[in-house]
Amino acid sequence: MNHHNNSDNNEKNIGLNNEGKLKTFLNKEITNKRMDNRILLDKVGRKLFSLSILFALTVLAILFYRIGAQSIGWLDLQFLTSNLSIFPEKAGIYGVIIGSFLLMAVVIPVTLILGISTAIYLEEYANKGRFQSFINVNISNLAGVPSVIFGLLGLTVFGRLLNLGSSILAGGLTLSLLVLPIVVVAGQEAIRAVPGFLRDGAYAMGATKWTTVRTVVLPSALPGILTGSILAISRAIGETAPLVVLGIPALILRVPHSIMSDFTALPIQIYYWTLDTVLTPEYANLAAATIVVLLVLLFLLNSVAIVIRNKYQRRY
């Protein structure tokens, strides 16, 4: 209350003081009092924000500790080079890793080609107007649709309609659809960030729109596009639900040899092993070991994204 009065008085006194000299705007007493509060608030803020990151780090540490502890003794060369088995001691994930890689061999080209083309169309060719904003809103919505629903879509269209069953191709196409919106949105943002004066330079040389996109826009947008794409691909690698819906068998004893083979992938295997822990407790260790492999893979992919981003960073 007192505080408030003071500041009122202060406002009236702004201008000249009794001696007719110019008065400072700042009342030292009040400023100092408030300064104390502000500095305190700053300190509290710093604590709160660092606690937030501590929370995330703690969870991550617990995760690492648990899977680390559980996988010790199980994650060895034999585990990486043998195929699945119902006997925990003999089981390995060689076929599962191959399945995941083949899956990516489908997801990466399909997602990149469709996603980047869509982004180019929306940013460079489509007339800016209601239609474009309508499409943009829908793409953003699509990015928020639960992955189970993409699984159902994949089952209906690729599994049944196109009769691809639960093959790698069907799974790959389903995962591509799932992560496509991420690539489109990242691509659009990267393309939009390319300054207009670079395009003008190309147009003024008699370049067509496609030449301009190919020679000027895409090279400049590449880091942004690649970063978004790799994040999308990491998401696809770790996705389980759509593949479960697609009906991937729990136990595949043959290593997949083509994109038409039945398969199982890393996250799926983690899921099934975890489910069966009640019957065979050792499956928990197998699941943990598989998680380590998956995390290492994700870590590598994300590192590649960061390296690419730093390497191709452009300046204008």
Place this chain on the structure above:
Amino acid sequence: MERNALLMLNEKNNNHQNNVVYDVKNLNLWYGDVRALKDIKLTIRENQVTAIIGPSGCGKSTFIKTLNRMVDNIPSVRTSGEVLYYGTNIFSNGIRVEELRTSVGMVFQKPNPFPKSIYENVVYGPKIHGIKDKKELFEITERSLRSASLWEEVKDRLHANAYGLSGGQQQRLCIARSLAIQPEVLLMDEPTSALDPIATTKIEELINELKKYYTIVIVTHNMQQAARISDITSFFLNGEVIETDETQKIFTNPNDKKTEDYITGKFG
């Protein structure tokens, strides 16, 4: 037109005997509902420097961007009237805008080299227009950079990034890039407004040199620059051409009161 015809009879004046490159007839341009250019009439002749002067917002930049149809890229732009380029209306259906722009180069207000090497910048045009031979591309690079008086400064670092150059060098690189496809006309939209006085002088000397081989249209808000480098000056105001005449005449004895007010600094 009448006055031009009279001047053409003037034997002493060689300027007006040069071939007509652009004949602009009643050009109007709208941004949405705003009429930015009003019944522009202007003749641009070969191997001359035509300067367009006028206060901000008078339509001079819009006008120069119409000459190579860069205004096409701005949504909601409409035009009427004719811009004859060597006798052909650039708005007619048969005209391919890409072809027009290989013949009419443009240099922008802010230097806009591509984020590539100096060499890649110069050969950009020749490459997209189908020249693949390495030796030929290198010859083009040297010729273009020499024409833009940049060769001596960059010959040892052709493969360095263009963004390592100074602003003035970047702008000369942009000129070299335009020259690499050997246009007939060079449009320059306030090419020195982002540069320091020394870099500006270099570009002005370059323009003086280039006009032997090219027709140059330059937009400038710097009247001294127009007086120094141009043969013909056109004064734009509120989207209209107030007066077009020989530069010397415009700056010493303009016909229109508004031109006089502008060049003597009473407004703008």
